[in-house]
């Protein structure tokens with residue numbers, strides 16, 4: 618498979634997997650369509666796509682990198698119970714306020730909340746116990 622085709626295949630996987638897939642998940646899915654693909658090739662293509670601004674890298678401390686096709690600036694919630702990563706809409710104006718008057722040249726801001734997603738929080742809440 619030609620290099621540019623591999624890159625488009627990786628791009629398609631990031632789009633179709635939606636939920637911030639890891640390189641490993643992208644590799645497992647892409648391999649079904651292109652059995653000769655290696656994990657190294659997937660990593661290389663993902664790095665290229667990130668550099669080209671077509672994919673965002675989502676770094677969660679202590680976790681493998683995830684990849685996101687939503688390019689508009691947003692934050693993420695990492696659920697420590699089920700391991701999912703959800704989008705959280707953020708008001709860029711609030712972040713700009715926090716930065717007001719800070720020296721230097723700031724180009725990006727990464728916001729990651731750590732906790733429980735809605736489904737896991739409901740499962741953990743005492744009032745939800747009857748649902749189980």
Ligand SMILES: [Zn+2]
Nearest residue numbers: 696699734737
């Ligand atoms: Zn969860």
Ligand SMILES: [Zn+2]
Nearest residue numbers: 685687703704
């Ligand atoms: Zn996202």
